[in-house]
Amino acid sequence: MALVNQTAVEVNNLLHLSLIQAEVTNHQYVPALAVALPEVRLVGDSLMHITYELRPVAAWDDGRPILGSDVAFTVKLMFCPGLPNEVVRNQYHFIKAVITDPATPRRFTIVCWGQAPEYVKATGDFYILPAATLDPAGRLSRFTLAELQHRAPTAPADTALQALARQYQQGYAGHSPGQLPGCGPYELVSWEKDRFLYLRRKSHWWADQLHPTPLMLRAKPQQLEYVIIPDVATAILALRRGELDVFPQMPAREFERLRTAPATRAALQFYTTDSYNVVTAGFNTSHPALADAATRRALSRCFDAGRLMKATQLGAGQRTVGFISPSDTANYNRALSLIPFDPIQAAALLRQSGWRRAAAPTAGWFRPGPGGTRQQLRLTMRYRAGDPLLTTIALQFQAATAPLDIPVSLLPTEAGSFSEALRVGDFDMYAQVLKGNPFMFNFTSFLHSQGIGVSNFTRFSTPASNRLIEAIATASSNASRQRLLRQFQALMQQEMPIVPLFFLPSRTVADKRLSGLNVGSLKPGYLATTIVRTARATPAP
């Protein structure tokens, strides 16, 4: 329901399945649990019926078939109170109902408010959960989807829903693999926080009955072990010793070193692709000093994105004007200019926004605030501790603002505390890598007023940006969405709640004994389920 981090997506993709799934290699949605891509029917001018049919062989681990009722249950669970579902609530509020038919239990229709092409992908791209296992008493069936969606936050707690939420939460908290079963090809055997996850292929994986087995439903490895090694040097050592098969998202310098060293070049295979991960810096727009766009625009001129990309990615990666990747030529706004590194212009922009540099050296910048107060431009920047890329960005920003007399305190923060600090707004600025994909253009969670306090860390929202985000999510055609997305990029460059610096490349290194490794731009950058390890050649006697 709520993923702690993006890495968790990879493991969830092995445990669970959605109706349709994006293929790593060609970036097209293909059927997963569904037999085919859905049928779409526009009803009137405000409703959309998206009809799916589930694969006849698709079944839960206990042999029960996966049915439309499971999909209806999953959608209801997204709106069940007491669960960490704030983000998915915002994403899926357009679903009006899920219509199932007892006569054809594998066929169902998702009714959507609005007629956006975006909904076709969105309605198929969430994990389906087993109703019979998670809610054997049928507590959720007593509520309609509309009742759950429109339930007031102040409504008295329902004991049945509370019990369901508690049971679901315990499944996660207890680390008990059996409590939250999925319909994916693997089952979680054991995991230990910050150490490892061990997954085993199900002995009766239903997709084995499909001939040929679609790429996304293949499950070649009998077991998959994810080892968490926070230290890059240690991880590379493990890779060189042959203790690791795949090392995704390898830092640039290590990648180049291994690629050019004769010993490792012979033993390893190297892949580089574009990614949809963009390096960003965000402002806390709820702080009075950062509430106006002009100040944010001024500070954005203190990031030397070009040289940062060259220094940290050895020139690979792509500069960008916004959150849309330059690779997405249809939606990327080429009319906009890249944000220049120009501290002199930054000082001029600060003066335009009312800031005045104090006469005394190193005294900083001040401007009158509301009610006769005096605002000072003094910043704290948070970033995840131990990340060399983010550390370099923070140090560069601090060094660029120092001659301007803008004091910047750096706060490297442990990963868990970092997310919480961003959520509660305990920062002035932050540096972070945003992980995206080329399919979804719903910015509600991190730039709409609905996401404030949940995942809109900058707390940015204006009526115009809210309207634009909603219009993008409900655009009726690709052409209109492209137009709106370009408008959105221009608006974000004007408002600058987040400074997009550059898109990272994805670098994957694998043992040469592996075959069938499909690499692509989508996170995590490769497909683990198609990997085959060939036996080491034995020397001839």
Add this chain to the structure above:
Amino acid sequence: MAVLTAFRFTWWQRLALGWLVLLVLVAAAAPLLPLPYPPGLPDLANMAVPPFSAARHWLGTDPQGRDVLSILVYGARTAVLLTLPAALLAALVGGLAGAAAGFWENSARVPLTYWLVGTGGTWWVLQLPLPTLGLGLMLIGALLAWLARLQNRPLPTWPLPVDALVVGTATALDTIPRLIVVVAVVASIGLSAPGLLAVMVLTAWPPMARLVRAQMLRVRQLPFIEAARAAGLPERQIWFRHALPHALHPLRTALPLSVAGLLGLESTLSFLGIGLPPEIASWGRLLATVRDEPSAWWALLFPSLLLTLSILSLNTLSRMSTSRA
């Protein structure tokens, strides 16, 4: 008063002292030295370059492009300005606490006014609920003291088990390894130089207190203390002017060792990434950058060398022999 003693140096000790003096001079003069780069400035065109291979980066750069020479010089400043005051403060706190514990043991009695002022002050400093209550207690204490002085009447006293308090607190702090205490406290209160200084003092005073307490237990039995008592000198005066200077003797050996320990601790914390803020140069943090760039031997060698030399020098000085002047 304590008998003056003179130091007799061996060659090794002279070398050690010379090195430490040089370190302190470099630390003091760091802002005046003609360093080509400030310590926190990332040179994005020269990331992790080896010594003498890039323009004016004579000892190379770290993986963030910061000049290694500047980090070493300013790291020395950090080491001196943080560990030396921490060791001196720890010696002061430990020395006074140990001396008081050894001299009075559990027989001291403290006037009510001191109790009130002490309790109120602690209440207010710790910002317990209703901090003004602490201020109120202090005020009442001061008022009572003033009234007692006006009427020339002695105030009631309560017993204060100094020895049990000092030994108990020191033992409690010693039961947990120092690094664990510091990591836990620093991780919870955040990163700041004054906070780190306070934590270092908190963990470094118990050994000092133990040494001084043991010495005081011996000193207080000596005839000149008995003579001072017989002469009618007040206890506080005997403690402070006559017994304390003798009881502090062991600190002369313990202080360099304490500085060495704290130097290692600061570097360890910075290596772990939980010490000082990232913009403050530190040898330990420079060492830690090797994890990002394992081939950057210069980021490992130079700070290790400085740390080893400094700690060895402090250990050498702690073994100084003395001769009576």
